[in-house]
Amino acid sequence: MTLPILSLIICIPLLAALVLASGKLKGYAQQISLGASLIQIGLLIKLALGYQTSTATFQWVEQHDWIHFSLGSLGQFVAKYHLGIDGLSFGLIILTGIISSIAIWNSDSIKEKTSSYFALIMLLNASLMGCFLAKDFLLFYLFFEFMLLPMYFLIGIWGGPRKEYASIKFFIYTLAGSLFILLALLALGTSYIDPYETALAIDFIQPGQAFSAENAQMIQTAIANGEIASDKWVHSFDAAVFADLKNCYYKSILHPDSAWVLGNLSAREWAFWLLFIGFGIKLPIVPFHTWLPDAHVEAPTPVSVLLAGVLLKIGAYGWLRFTLPFFPKEALEFSNILSGIGAISIIYGAFNALAMTDLKKLVAYSSISHMGFVLLGIASFTAEGWQGAIFQLISHGVLSSLLFLLVGVIYDRTHDRSIQNYSGLAQIMPAYTFITGLAFFASLGLPGFSGFIGEFFSLMGSFNSQHSSAIWAILGGLGIILGAGYFLWTFQKMFLGKQYLKNSEWLLSDLTRKEKLSLYFLGISSLLLGIFPSIIFNLTDNWVSHLINQLF
């Protein structure tokens, strides 16, 4: 029996959370959680060594029975504990592992209730990992929604002055999003019939027996012709089942022929929009983004790092993993609107960032702007656009973590984040200035850094796209210029010019060795990804072409 590595990746932080929550080892909370995430990274390295980039299928798959309930004469529901990694998720779990350990590493500013704090970070880590590893849509959903809780407490307990408002706003926004997803999930679950599980239920095959595509087709036709009694139907939540329209029961609400219409949109279109907005709130896309600046401003630095570095990525991951394969036609139909939303996110986020006086808010709005590129890339429906979008996810994960850590550095020293209160920092903090400059240039898309690759490929996809108008790509390109504007302007105001501090008593020491370690690590990662983008492209290449083949 092989070691269930994926389960271990989820369980180790859970175990650590349990140990921490018991409160026995109070003084060593940070060490324990750091240890747990290092073990996790070790497991990820083991995965990386055995990972095959040549296929697009899931690897290291684990599958166990989990939920099973009967609907009487309407068949039964099955949900499985089903984990696996592929080209899309692999990069993201590595990102999650690294960013969480960096967040833990930089958690020195948390002084009170440390064991609960690290327990919550570990819970968050476990549910994030669970999100990226789950193959079953229901399992994903559970992790997705559970993730809100540790985040809520992290912002609400250790947050700034308006923490209650920020945390409940964060929770209600994202929970509304996940309820949309729940609706779509239930509609999918009741409409689709899993041929494999049904075949098992009618003893067509035995457990463990191979199940070919022809077999699946036989079952599908048998169901459509009414040859299998409805109490033998098995509905499952496996993402692969939802991706095949032939599994959709012809009388169900989500079948393309269904007569259900609400306000000009068919049931499938509604379901698509529910999923899109549900994940979009997380990303966030523009009309639903207002929770993000509030949450970032109130959250302590390491929580911001996790929020921007990993949490936001789940929105885009959900689109790529679930929304597009489940509703390819609908997504294509609306691709122009999606691109539009992406372009508006870019421009709107950038303009807001230009107007911000709070450094952290600026970084938060720049996040919104950068995530717009992801949507632009996804909505292009081209291979390069998707590659770029996935690359941008990882690149932004690295860069936004770096930026938030940098904001944290100055906030720890002065408890003030207003841009206008600082000037000429380059003279006092040369190392800090250097790494900030690096981060700013990387974020604004300087060639050679990872940000450039992600944005460039997303935009290229958008230009080449037959499905969305080039005007959105042009607007997106404008966003890069605006990005350069606010980053350079901020850099100039804070670091260059005459030395000025609002409060002369502020003691601004340069970076400590501990801070340097994580900051340089992230900076170098961004540089590496920018110089060798093939590290990511190798992973995603097969996956993207597989998805393209599947959809077109």
Added chain:
Amino acid sequence: MIESFGYVLAFLVAGTGFMALVLTLARFIRPNRPNDEKLSTYESGEAPVGNANVRFNPRFYLYALLFVLFEIELILLFPWAVVFGDKQLAAASENWKHFALFEMLIFIGILGLGLAYAWVKGYLEWEKPNIQAEDFKSPVPPKAYEKFN
């Protein structure tokens, strides 16, 4: 079904008739000497003056409840007795008599338990108003009153 309601009708007619007969008879036989006291409403010895919504002493509720309790017991006992004495039913099943008797014993037993509970709890005690002794000292010695009474 309608026929069985005939008994009820007969019962009503006979009852009304009997009452009418007796009252009319009494009207002629009895002496008729009314006074104010006799014409007033009978209220268990209380003076029938004042508002109808007066507050009754809660002690009365206890007795009312106990009364209702035993009333209901009696009401059930009557039909039970009829069924219990039914020869046909008794012949139909061997254990009928024992079963029916036992059922009623359980019923009365539970009521008896209730009574015992109320007794032990002291709910059957007539709560006497706690009259405070006056500490007024009269200059006239009590013995002086005895002479007058």
Added chain:
Amino acid sequence: MTPVIALSLFGIINLFLGFTFKRQSLQVVTLLFIICSMALTAMDWNHEYLWFGDMMKTNNLSINFSLIIQLAGLLVVAFSNGFGKDEVYTQPAEYYAILLFSLVGALLMVSFQNLIMLFVGLEILSVAMYVLTGSDKRNLRSNEAALKYFLMGSFATGFLLFGIALVYGSTRSLYISGILYNLSHTAPESLPSFLYAGIILMGIGLLFKISAAPFHFWTPDVYEGAPTIFTMFMSTVVKTAGFAAIYHILDVTFGGFQKNWIITVYFITIITLILGNISAAYQQSAKRMLAFSSISHAGYMLLTVCANQPSTSSNILYYSLAYTLATAVSFAVLMVVAEYQTGRTEKPENFDALNGLAKNNPSLAFAFTVALLSLAGIPLTAGFWGKFFVFTDMFNKNLTYPIIIAVLMSAVGIYYYFKGIISVYFNSGEIEKIETSFLFKIALWSACIGTLVLGIYPTLLKSIF
């Protein structure tokens, strides 16, 4: 059959034990009684039989309901802590006896086969609850609550009886089986129209008991006025029994007439969901919030009654269990905190009274949070699956519009449930360590763990229900 007899006997025994036993030992004895009757209930598993002149029926469904109801009773007794230390004004023996008697009523309501037994069960349950609601004799609000509950409750019973009479008039039977037989052997055109009025009236009588809007006006006042421990009992036992009865009447007996009652019940469901949730969001008192939340949960459970799927009964069971565990825990924590805060703050049942609970009472705070999360329907708690199963039923019936309302309302729910969590964890306040009894702790933790286990692995019970 045996649990009904046993519980009645236990109740009587309890009355007499009160003469000699101390309040703490009475609590233990009552717990043992309920466990004993639960065991008796479970022994009937897989035996289906009629009893008491064919007026009652025991089957697996009724056993499941009975077990949930008795579990709720068990939790209430365990949380009761002997009803405090007040020797003069509290009578634990009587309270426990009345609790046991009302359990008998609830058991009758889940296994009736004759409408008269439904009525008898409902009355046994309700009369007991009227007494318990007013048991805090020195508290004006408790008295007011008892009177309000009694008046409204008798009105509702009147509706129920009138409905039963009309149904009897049109189907010539009080037996469920007789009604079903007569209905299936009569042409729908020749059925008298007052049958439909009867169905609706019976529904109204029962909907009152589960506090569905617009029959909910008593709920907040009564829940708030009654001593918290009895509020807990009311919101768990009465609701579960009421839903068992509603399911039996509307779905089992008159499921064939769904088109005649569905519009009414739909309307009531939607109103219940909206009113319950929106009003709950405005409450300052946590106890009142829980009262409105109980209204809103009635709405969710009514959704599955509307859907009337083969899995409806099992979904009601799961939802009731999840709701029972969570409500019991949240009321229990609220109760001990309010006890502690009485005299310290003006309104000991407000959210503000919970401020800073987590600091010195982490376990109470954690249990409270788990319970509220379960009520809000967050994943990995039992409440999530309760809602999930209900929504599945709706989708199977293609009832999409009510689901949208239900989903929106669960988002509203987050707001007010999280108010409790905010007070407990985020706000600062001075609450010292609150000492709770051993039984209290056990009940708290088992309910909490139950909520989590059912949240992680729902198949555990879903396969039985």
